[in-house]
Amino acid sequence: MRYIEFGQRGTKVSEVILGAMRIADKTPEEVATLIETALDSGINAVDTAPIYGPSEGIIGNAFAARPGLRDRVWLQTKLGIRPHPQRKANYFDFSYEHIMESVDNSLRALQTDHVDSLLLHRPDALMEPDEIARAFQELYDAGKVLDFGVSNQNPAMIRRIQRRLPFALAANQVQISAAFTPMFDAFFNANMQNDAGIMRDGGILEYADEHDMAIQAWSVLQHGYFGGVFLGNPDYAELNEALERIAADHDSTPTAVAINWVLRYPTKMQAIVGTTRPERVRMSAAACDWVMSREEWYEVYLAAGNQLP
């Protein structure tokens, strides 16, 4: 496993993070085993959110079932996505009141006195950065949150919040996979007249690198917006062939190669894996066993159906 230096203290956090969005039907015992498998594989980080149904509560019960487990884990949660009371939809809330209330609810559910990192989950159009800064400062002073970050935000949004804070935002959690590459597409086609050249993210990767911010890639095995897994998917036959060929060359697996591909971008990268199976957690951790060559990285990009200028 490889580790990055995360946040204000340079905490050693694994490049592969265990994501807990899909554990709703798992028991606390099963989740404790999943987390212990991750730890045994060198993955020391767990990501959750209140919007992931019972996820935080199950993790909290897993910690309660295995004394000492919480202290071995770097724990991150998020906030700001709320079910709308009148509509069958979510809305976003970064108000001071919601931030404070959500963190207290998360700590209660997770059965812990602090989280190591807290992310603003999806941008709230009505956010008032001064309120966010006040809430973050109070949470930090109370020892409830050690580091703060954002998710799904572009540099302009991040700058608005960052300039009010006395400490650096540590992470931006965004969607990246071999089959979801708008950031790379815009990069390769900069200043061209084709649609691929349209930069929709405002330079998220470049901003992160400039500000020593971790990029946490979510859905690293999925295509589209929650479109499903591309591994073994006949719609991605050429991509799967490339992943299998590279895996065979390194005595690895397509899963590890796909994650290795995401981590290969040369900045502070992390990949959050959402598997609920211990054997796939081990497979995912193996993504860090070797560094992908340029030829391999570009082969995967092209095999996913992309073109280079």
Ligand SMILES: NC(=O)c1ccc[n+]([C@@H]2O[C@H](COP(=O)([O-])OP(=O)(O)OC[C@H]3O[C@@H](n4cnc5c(N)ncnc54)[C@H](OP(=O)(O)O)[C@@H]3O)[C@@H](O)[C@H]2O)c1
């Ligand atoms: N910030 C955000 O907006 C945001 C959004 C989405 C997710 N996230 C975070 O990112 C984490 C990961 O997201 P994700 O769950 O979408 O990631 P993922 O790792 O791309 O997908 C995990 C899913 O893929 C399945 N899977 C894995 N390998 C497979 C294979 N070889 N064949 C078939 N199915 C396979 C897993 O099933 P098994 O369980 O059976 O292995 C699981 O259902 C989440 O847990 C959450 O923490 C954040």
